[in-house]
Amino acid sequence: MKLPIHLENTIDMLRHLPGIGPRSAERLAYHLIRMPKEDVILLSENLVHLTTKIKLCSKCFNITDSEECSICADETRNKGFIMVVEEPLDVVALEKAGVFTGVYFVLGGVIDPIRGIHEEELRISDLMVLLRSLHEKESVEVILATNPSTEGETTALYLKQKITQDQGCSNISITRIARGLPTGADVEYADPLTLKRALEGRGQY
Structure with missing residues (x-):
């Protein structure tokens, strides 16, 4: 038919x-x-x-319907406490966990050469500009919260090297979200308790 x-x-x-x-x-x-x-x-x-109507936040690249997302516009959030995630859905999942008081930065994916995604396709240069702008703060913590997949780990390692080698980021400490997430799991699908434990158990990276 x-x-x-x-x-x-x-x-x-x-x-x-x-x-x-x-x-x-x-x-x-x-x-x-x-x-x-x-x-x-x-x-x-x-x-x-x-x-x-929907666009990307001018600061963190989260989804918003205004110039800044509600998280970046919130004066109570710690702007020197930055969690780097892959996608906007990761922000949604982490906000549901209700344990993070800082701000986010959305990379827009992970480094994945097999799929033709290299560092130039991500927002790594924008992240570095943001971090350098915080050089006057006494201390800044960046939590690398990419997924515990091969690509996520590769991206986290690349970001660590990029940040530690940049003279404008000498005040930044880098931590990695803890292994509360199983290898290969996605942040966006994790339950709030798992995300809470992963965040609270983060360590120097």
Whole structure:
């Protein structure tokens, strides 16, 4: 049976979403058909807003709808306590744990030569600019919270070498999130208690 073209296009687009296979895409598309028209219109408007209203924080590159994200704009957060993560979803997971009082920096991924991702594709140069701007602070701690995968460890080691070799970062101590996370696990999928233990158990790196 040939499906209506708009339904077919919707199913095809849904299949591009992570974790959505052909059958799931079909179920979602038919569910949208059964939804009230007003709800579908509201959903479509919000999807458009994701591309027109949502942007990256000018300081940490987290997701925001203003110039600065709510974390960077919060005067109570310790600006000399910086956690470096891979993606915005990691920030969400760590904030749910409720134990970190500093600010974040989102790299935008990890070094992965096999996939053609090198340090130039990440925001490492922006991170270094940020860290150098804090040279007047007596002490700054950078927590490397990349995932405990091969790529995450490679990226953490590269960042450690980059920071320790930079004369403008002599006031910075580097720590690594503890092994509360299993090897190969992603920060964004860890439960709050695991993240809390991993953060509290961090050590010099």
